[in-house]
Amino acid sequence: MTPRVGPGQASLAERARGAVLGALAGDALGVPVEGMGRDEFPPVTAMRGGGSHGMPAGTFSDDGSMNLVTVESLVEKRGLDEEDLGDRLVRWLFNRHWAARRMSFGFGFTTREAIVKIHAGTPAAKAGLSEESDNGNGSLVRIFPVALLAHAREATPRETVDLAHRASAITHAHPRAKLCCGLACLLARGLLSGKSPRESVELMRSQAQDLYASDPWNSEYRHVQALMERNFQVVERHDVRSSGYCVETLEAAVWCLLREKPLEESVLEAVNLGEDADSVGAVVGALSGMIEGGAAIPEAWRKELARIDEVEALVARFSELLHGAG
Ligand SMILES: [Mg+2]
Numbered sequence: 466m467t468p469r470v471g472p473g474q475a476s477l478a479e480r481a482r483g484a485v486l487g488a489l490a491g492d493a494l495g496v497p498v499e500g501m502g503r504d505e506f507p508p509v510t511a512m513r514g515g516g517s518h519g520m521p522a523g524t525f526s527d528d529g530s531m532n533l534v535t536v537e538s539l540v541e542k543r544g545l546d547e548e549d550l551g552d553r554l555v556r557w558l559f560n561r562h563w564a565a566r567r568m569s570f571g572f573g574f575t576t577r578e579a580i581v582k583i584h585a586g587t588p589a590a591k592a593g594l595s596e597e598s599d600n601g602n603g604s605l606v607r608i609f610p611v612a613l614l615a616h617a618r619e620a621t622p623r624e625t626v627d628l629a630h631r632a633s634a635i636t637h638a639h640p641r642a643k644l645c646c647g648l649a650c651l652l653a654r655g656l657l658s659g660k661s662p663r664e665s666v667e668l669m670r671s672q673a674q675d676l677y678a679s680d681p682w683n684s685e686y687r688h689v690q691a692l693m694e695r696n697f698q699v700v701e702r703h704d705v706r707s708s709g710y711c712v713e714t715l716e717a718a719v720w721c722l723l724r725e726k727p728l729e730e731s732v733l734e735a736v737n738l739g740e741d742a743d744s745v746g747a748v749v750g751a752l753s754g755m756i757e758g759g760a761a762i763p764e765a766w767r768k769e770l771a772r773i774d775e776v777e778a779l780v781a782r783f784s785e786l787l788h789g790a791g
Contacts, residue, residue: 475758478784480657481613483761485532485780487728487754488609490766491746492529495736496520499571503707503739510733512769518570523769526571528747531607533563533779535632539614540782545628551589551635554580565771571743573709576603579636590631593638600641602714604633606744608646609751610783612653617790622672625650637711640681641688645711648673648692649748652719656755662722663698670694688712697723707738707745714741718748728753728761 475483497516498506512522534557538550556562558569558580572580575594582592593599611632615625626647633646651672655665670693677683686693689712697720705720706713721735728750735749736742754762759780767773 474659475756475760477613477617477657477787479758479760480755481784481787482759482780483728483754483757484609484613484653484751485536485754485776485783486759486762486767486770487732487750487752488532488606488747489525489529489750489770489776490762491732491735491748491750492525492606492743493523493565493770494732494766495741495743495746496524496526496571498736498739499526499741499743501739501742503737505739508733509736509742512766520566521771523771524565525771526565526743527569527573527576527603528571528606528744529565530557530563530569531576531603532610532747532751533776535607535610536779536783537563539610540779540786543786544614545611545632547590547631547635548588550632551580551583551592554589554635555584559584563772573601573603575599575601576636583635589635593634593636595638597639599637599639600645600711601637601709602645602711602741602744602748604635604637604642605645605649605711605714606747608632608649609653609748609755611646612650613657613755613783613787614790615650616654616657617787622651622654622676625654626676641685642711644677644682644685644689645715647676648689649715649718651676653752653755656752662719662725662756666697666719666723691716692719702738705738707735707740707742709741709744714745714748717745718752721745721749722752728757729763 499517514522534553629646629650630643651669655668707717736746
């Protein structure tokens with residue numbers, strides 16, 4: 466099996482659609498097995514209901530909803546506006562705005578606490594938590610729309626990571642969580658410019674060396690050393706962690722990408738790593754969708770996704786924004 470759309474061929478609109486639908490699909494495929502140990506469940510091969518959350522097939526969780534909320538905010542404000550994004554996250558958590566079904570679910574402690582602070586009046590730009598224990602993947606999973614906007618605007622690497630850090634800090638303000646978002650956006654920029662996963666990882670590493678040479682980033686380096694140096698192409702599956710820790714989620718995603726499989730296989734491989742299956746699936750889905758474009762999302766997945774018609778309409782508005790953004 467070869468990718469249906471090779472690197473460098475998909476339009477930005479198609480890549481944006483791929484990133485959003487890919488995140489939703491990876492999330493929804495992983496929801497039934499979220500929290501399950503590796504190889505302790507029948508491998509996921511299709512959208513299915515039940516399991517960890519007892520949801521119908523095609524139900525995306527916090528990861529998918531926060532992507533949609535972010536896209537909507539970027540479209541409405543024609544850029545990143547922390548207060549608007551914070552308000553929409555409040556509406557998601559408390560009023561099910563862009564929730565797949567009748568409830569918002571799947572969010573971690575840090576995400577919830579930050580949004581509760583915003584709800585209580587803390588400015589969104591200052592709401593993020595910043596303890597060592599606040600380095601879950603809750604901001605990483607929703608960062609990819611920001612990378613798309615940065616790409617459309619031809620932002621410099623510095624501007625790209627600054628945007629990523631600001632978007633992260635609404636919920637996750639620790640330097641490590643921000644760093645993971647910055648690295649993810651640099652990686653995404655490489656993929657969006659038509660580079661292969663291997664070339665994009667190399668580009669991310671070389672740019673990061675300049676961008677993160679000073680504190681507070683320097684002192685975080687040892688935590689992301691594998692992301693910066695490890696040859697993931699020779700790492701075995703049993704050596705890959707797929708927890709909800711931002712560093713391990715990004716490592717798992719890089720490992721999946723470097724296997725250079727087509728989107729469908731890559732997303733299933735990510736989900737079947739288990740643990741934080743839905744979030745790893747969402748990250749790999751977003752990045753694979755950027756490579757191959759929305760047409761690579763299997764129709765059997767797409768048609769099962771909750772609220773797909775509304776999602777497609779939002780994605781079309783996002784594409785218009787990106788098209789006019791340069
Ligand atoms: Mg989730």
